[in-house]
Amino acid sequence: MEKEKELGGEETESIQIKIGIIGESGLDTPAVLENRMEYAVCTPFGKPSDTIIEGDIENVPCCLLSRHGRIHDIMPSNVNYRANIWAMRKMGCTHILVTHTVSSLREHIQPGDIVVPHDIIDHTTGRISTFYDGALGSPFGVCHLPMYPPFSEHTRNHLISAAKELDLPTHVKGTVLTIEGPRYSTNAENNIYRKWGADILNMTLCPEAVLAKEAGILYASLSLVTNKECWCVGQPIAATQEIIYTYKKQVDKIQKVLMKAISNIAKEDWAEEVLKAKILVCSNFANSNR
Structure with missing residues (x-):
């Protein structure tokens, strides 16, 4: 590893950036991913x-x-979020960029827009949201x-910058409320979520974001x-196949944003931020020996 001098004169080791990507982004195509290898990763x-598909994107x-499996046969509540994040940690990922499909709870957030969320509300009920649950292993x-903050702000800003460089309609903030699913929400529930301050709905961001932070990963x-949720009386309620169609129609721009962000992330030295993410976990860890 190379060493760089900080302002105080002390040397710090730079680190090898490795970026995990979770979602259904289609980035595993040969045209995008080079030197492809697949690994069946075991976790506790x-x-x-x-x-896990490992390779190089933009030489990174x-x-x-794939969060739901490559044939999309895992429903949101049955996703093994802990195993997914632990596997990324085991593979040495310093960052995790994820893609999510979301529905809008606000008039100004339109289908086809990109949102880079800044906050979360976890409204799930049946998911384990910590590695430290006392179970064997x-x-x-x-x-x-x-x-607070639930996301890496520096990493978030790279996604925002990449989307803006591509001139895509992008919301630089948004509060995501994660519901249990797999059903969609009622109109009454929509109205409650809007009063809570939620801007978009999703079924998979929690506990994924929590576990990534607990793993010390940016x-x-x-x-x-x-689509818009059912609160919006002026728009027909979207069927699942329509939602899938909308995503597939827009997936190219998601790929482009990720590729540009990955390239830009790799140009920076992240040693200090990666260290801080790990220290945050260690400094909030408690057991009977401390």
């Missing part, structure tokens, strides 16, 4: 959703994982993790708006 929490080492102790989401 079971199997990830699929094999990356690891790709889990890390020892308890981690009382601060969740995490940010690139969310594509596929």
Whole structure:
């Protein structure tokens, strides 16, 4: 590893950037991903959703994982979020960029827009949101993790900059509310979520974002708006196939944003931020020996 001098004169080791990508972005095509290898990663929490595809994107080492499996046969509540994040950690990822499809709770957020969320509301009920649960094979102790900010701001800004460079309609902030699913929300629920301050709805961001932070990995989401929720009386309620069609029609621009962001992220030295992310976990860890 190369060493760089900080302002105080001390030397710090630079680190090898490796970017994990979770979603259904289609980035595993030969035209985008070079030197492709697949790994079946074992974790203390079971199997990830699929094999990890490792390769280079824009000459940057990356690891790709399909959140719902490559044939999309895992419903949101059954995604093994802990295994997915642990596998990315085991593969040595310093960053995780994720793609999400979301529905809009606000008039100004339109289908086809990109949202780079800055905050989350976890409204799920049946998902384990920590590695430190006391079960056999889990890390020892308890981690009382601060969740502000829930995303890596520096990483988030790279997604925003990449989308703006491509002249795509992008919202630089947004609060995501994650519901349990797989059903969609009622109109009454929509109205409650809007009063809570939620801007978009999703079924998979939590506990993924929490676990990435607990793993000491810099995490940010690139969310594509596929439809408006049922609160919007002026628009017909979108069927699942229509939502899937909208995503597939827009997936090219998601790919382009990710590729540009990956290239720009790799140009910077992230040693200090990666270290801070790990220190945050260690400084909020408690067990009977401390």
